[in-house]
Amino acid sequence: NAGVTQTPKFQVLKTGQSMTLQCAQDMNHEYMSWYRQDPGMGLRLIHYSVGAGITDQGEVPNGYNVSRSTTEDFPLRLLSAAPSQTSVYFCASSRQLSGNTIYFGEGSWLTVV
């Protein structure tokens, strides 16, 4: 009963480094998304995907890339990490595009120094 699984849970990066946050779901959901949570800002949508091969930008996409080669996986890539990307990242999935419950992973804590 895994649901949405994110790895790694904690990561420290140096400015300029790149890395990938992994996200996998086992619920056969079409819709997946990435959010970041910052103090006083709530959760802000970075990128989302409505199905394999289809991705689109959210509110704060700059500095991040995504791809959706399979229904199960939706990795988030930081191209050149910056201190402003220090945040908690949440991956989420849902069965439908809208009007449906979204399920979140447990989060990935990223610090960029």
Added chain:
Amino acid sequence: DQQVKQNSPSLSVQEGRISILNCDYTNSMFDYFLWYKKYPAEGPTFLISISSIKDKNEDGRFTVFLNKSAKHLSLHIVPSQPGDSAVYFCAASAGYGSSNTGKLIFGQGTTLQVKP
């Protein structure tokens, strides 16, 4: 431009009393609203939702009220319990044809503390 706003960063109530968390939105295209609860070091978990065709939805101790004319929703927790202490996020989504289609827009969150 914050489309979903929770203007109270924190709320403290006594155990057994009612907790009322408020949320305002600006986009009239939103047609589905959700409340999520988040404990420290965990992901948000779904609590309750409401469609724009309703003005009230109840699930046990939790009731969500929607006032479309005021673009306002609220979450009532009765009676409040210490285990309800968490951060509560309201969120909104829009149907097809909206620029927000496929996006869940969150408020800033309200930290609820229920004192024993």
